[in-house]
Amino acid sequence: MDIKRRQFLKIAGLSTIAGLGAPAAFNLLLKGESSPVSFASSGSSPEASQEAAPTGVRLGMVIDQNVFDAYRGLAQKCITACHTVHNVPKFDNPKDEIKWIFEVPYEKAFTAKSHYHKNEQLHDSSFPVLCNHCDNPPCVRACPTKATFKRKDGIVAMDYHRCIGCRFCMAACPYGMRSFNWRDPRPFIDKTTYNKEFPTRMRGVVEKCNFCVERLAKGLQPACVEACGNSGAMVFGDMNDPHSEIRKKLAENFTIQRKPSLGTTPSVFYII
Amino acid sequence: MLEKALTGSNRYWGWIAVLLAFMAAGALSYVQQYNYGLGLTGMSRDVSWGVYIAQFTFLVGVAASGVMVVLPYYLHNYKTFAKITILGEFLAVASVSMCLMFILADLGQPLRALNVLLHPTPNSILFWDMIVLNVYLFLNIFVGWVVLTAEKKDVAPPKWIKPFIYISIPWAVSIHTVTAFLYAGLPGRHFWLTAILAPRFLASAFAGGPALLILLCLIIKRVTKFDAGQEAIQKLVTIVTYAALINVFFVLLEFFTAYYSNIPGHMHTLDYLFFGLHGQGQLVPWMRVSTIFGIIAIVMFLVPATRKREDTLAIACVLLFFSLWIDKGIGLVIGGFVPSPLEEITAYHPSFQEIMITLGVWAAGFFILTVLYKIALGVKEEKMVS
Numbered sequence: 001m002d003i004k005r006r007q008f009l010k011i012a013g014l015s016t017i018a019g020l021g022a023p024a025a026f027n028l029l030l031k032g033e034s035s036p037v038s039f040a041s042s043g044s045s046p047e048a049s050q051e052a053a054p055t056g057v058r059l060g061m062v063i064d065q066n067v068f069d070a071y072r073g074l075a076q077k078c079i080t081a082c083h084t085v086h087n088v089p090k091f092d093n094p095k096d097e098i099k100w101i102f103e104v105p106y107e108k109a110f111t112a113k114s115h116y117h118k119n120e121q122l123h124d125s126s127f128p129v130l131c132n133h134c135d136n137p138p139c140v141r142a143c144p145t146k147a148t149f150k151r152k153d154g155i156v157a158m159d160y161h162r163c164i165g166c167r168f169c170m171a172a173c174p175y176g177m178r179s180f181n182w183r184d185p186r187p188f189i190d191k192t193t194y195n196k197e198f199p200t201r202m203r204g205v206v207e208k209c210n211f212c213v214e215r216l217a218k219g220l221q222p223a224c225v226e227a228c229g230n231s232g233a234m235v236f237g238d239m240n241d242p243h244s245e246i247r248k249k250l251a252e253n254f255t256i257q258r259k260p261s262l263g264t265t266p267s268v269f270y271i272i
Numbered sequence: 273m274l275e276k277a278l279t280g281s282n283r284y285w286g287w288i289a290v291l292l293a294f295m296a297a298g299a300l301s302y303v304q305q306y307n308y309g310l311g312l313t314g315m316s317r318d319v320s321w322g323v324y325i326a327q328f329t330f331l332v333g334v335a336a337s338g339v340m341v342v343l344p345y346y347l348h349n350y351k352t353f354a355k356i357t358i359l360g361e362f363l364a365v366a367s368v369s370m371c372l373m374f375i376l377a378d379l380g381q382p383l384r385a386l387n388v389l390l391h392p393t394p395n396s397i398l399f400w401d402m403i404v405l406n407v408y409l410f411l412n413i414f415v416g417w418v419v420l421t422a423e424k425k426d427v428a429p430p431k432w433i434k435p436f437i438y439i440s441i442p443w444a445v446s447i448h449t450v451t452a453f454l455y456a457g458l459p460g461r462h463f464w465l466t467a468i469l470a471p472r473f474l475a476s477a478f479a480g481g482p483a484l485l486i487l488l489c490l491i492i493k494r495v496t497k498f499d500a501g502q503e504a505i506q507k508l509v510t511i512v513t514y515a516a517l518i519n520v521f522f523v524l525l526e527f528f529t530a531y532y533s534n535i536p537g538h539m540h541t542l543d544y545l546f547f548g549l550h551g552q553g554q555l556v557p558w559m560r561v562s563t564i565f566g567i568i569a570i571v572m573f574l575v576p577a578t579r580k581r582e583d584t585l586a587i588a589c590v591l592l593f594f595s596l597w598i599d600k601g602i603g604l605v606i607g608g609f610v611p612s613p614l615e616e617i618t619a620y621h622p623s624f625q626e627i628m629i630t631l632g633v634w635a636a637g638f639f640i641l642t643v644l645y646k647i648a649l650g651v652k653e654e655k656m657v658s
């Protein structure tokens with residue numbers, strides 16, 4: 001746990017330098033755009049992240065499906081943690097639905113894989129899926145306003161204040177990981193668990209998992225990873241750091257990504 | 273010249289009134305949508321574009337097809353089209369205007385639309401589409417107006433307008449190519465991810481657009497003294513026939529690649545559109561109607577007896593236009609979202625307001641078209657009298 005903690009502080013420090021830290025804050029101040037909420041809602045501006053130190057960080061996540069299979073209900077905990085922390089509204093109908101992380105059966109998560117009489121694990125499992133923070137993200141390529149952009153540390157972030165709601169990014173994401181605010185989300189946020197520190201969104205913009213940039217900046221782990229506790233179900237970190245825990249996981253296990261043939265190079269890996 | 277739009281018969285004003293009524297109804301629905309959000313439409317997380325973007329795509333084609341009269345006239349000096357060139361250009365103006373309105377109607381945050389220009393992003397095809405569409409709109413208004421003014425004054429169009437005309441020809445091709453690139457470059461959407469999408473777009477556009485132009489010429493002949501001439505119309509019929517046949521050929525190529533390769537991703541959407549996928553086939557009746565109408569229309573264009581008679585020709589044009597409208601204005605965009613990236617099938621039913629807004633934009637487009645045609649034909653009638 002100790003090692004984990006230390007690594008986390010390191011990642012947090014690096015990602016702070018990479019995108020959110022001094023240079024970005026300076027830029028914002030110089031431009032006079034600084035506002036208490038703008039950080040979490042807009043991440044850093046893409047320009048700022050390009051100026052940041054080239055640290056070579058690439059954040060990623062390894063999801064150990066065996067642990068999720070062993071602890072049924074764990075995935076739901078992760079989902080609740082994420083959706084609470086980020087004020088994700090809850091709609092009862094699939095038409096308005098917004099979700100940053102959710103569970104799907106094997107066939108939906110890994111559509112191109114083929115099996116004949118597939119094993120029991122694949123039959124019963126349900127896999128947590130979230131934005132893959134692709135290294136070569138089609139959503140960023142498609143966005144006409146840079147409202148969706150990739151930071152130096154690999155996080156694909158969003159600026160809700162710049163998004164025009166054209167939904168080109170939703171057509172472009174081959175994983176179905178983006179949601180649109182079809183109507184005002186605010187009345188559908190649970191008042192009892194409302195998180196004042198994270199901005200709510202307005203209608204007409206797209207949103208998705210942000211790899212918890214706002215928590216990383218404070219030296220915290222992503223909320224879903226934290227919800228997994230010591231179980232090791234989710235490991236998050238800098239995949240380019242040879243001493244990181246995630247690197248060890250990747251080295252020791254056979255992992256797969258979703259739809260690798262599309263060349264998006266996802267940063268979320270699964271151990272099955 | 274604008275004053276020509278302000279005088280007209282009762283029939284003219286009646287038509288304008290009908291259009292205004294639809295525009296008002298559309299505007300009312302839009303206010304509702306603006307206040308509630310796009311959730312008022314039938315779109316959802318899985319089918320995230322609907323009739324608006326589909327109409328937009330279809331109308332880019334109609335706009336591009338203006339080149340089918342401009343090119344023969346200006347590049348090949350084909351004099352027969354002299355009278356209708358302006359009609360093609362103004363049809364393009366009305367169509368691009370509709371395109372822009374449909375895009376605005378589809379934005380979640382329409383007030384931020386200018387962000388596309390404030391934060392130019394060359395890697396986004398939508399950024400380029402905005403540019404080519406607006407330039408094309410400008411080119412057609414500009415060229416049309418200058419040439420018409422010259423005609424009114426009974427002088428030859430100024431020489432300096434020529435470069436603009438020549439630019440407008442490849443530009444017409446570019447608007448539909450770039451619009452196809454919106455779709456054809458997205459990984460994981462197999463139905464759209466095909467190199468033949470742009471040529472197919474162009475073929476169907478060069479069939480549907482001139483078919484509409486023929487219809488407009490036939491209507492104009494009834495309601496005004498202006499006659500485009502049998503020869504010009506038959507030339508347009510030839511263009512429509514070739515383009516429609518090429519379009520059918522391209523569609524068959526898609527079918528071959530999908531079903532012979534037997535790759536599931538390539539077959540799924542075609543299955544969904546034409547035969548039903550996992551028992552779901554919301555669009556199957558539409559696509560079948562489109563196919564049947566298309567075949568009947570092509571036969572009617574090929575048979576001299578039905579091609580030469582104005583009433584049967586009009587029917588053939590209506591059938592073809594409707595067939596292509598279903599194909600592109602419904603099937604292509606909505607079908608492309610099925611199955612979703614998680615291989616789910618989500619049905620899409622446009623809402624009442626969504627349909628009203630769509631009709632409203634079409635009415636606004638026809639309003640622009642009517643006014644522009646009224647002006648152009650007013651100038652031409654003046655000449656005929658004197």
Ligand code: SF4
Nearest residue numbers: 131132134137139173
């Ligand atoms: S998973 Fe989708 S939304 Fe996330 S980075 Fe990749 S393409 Fe973009």
Ligand code: SF4
Nearest residue numbers: 143163164166167169
């Ligand atoms: S919806 Fe927003 S984030 Fe997505 S492509 Fe459009 S502007 Fe960019």
Ligand code: SF4
Nearest residue numbers: 082209210212222224
């Ligand atoms: S990384 Fe953060 S934003 Fe992404 S799913 Fe986990 S908790 Fe949610």
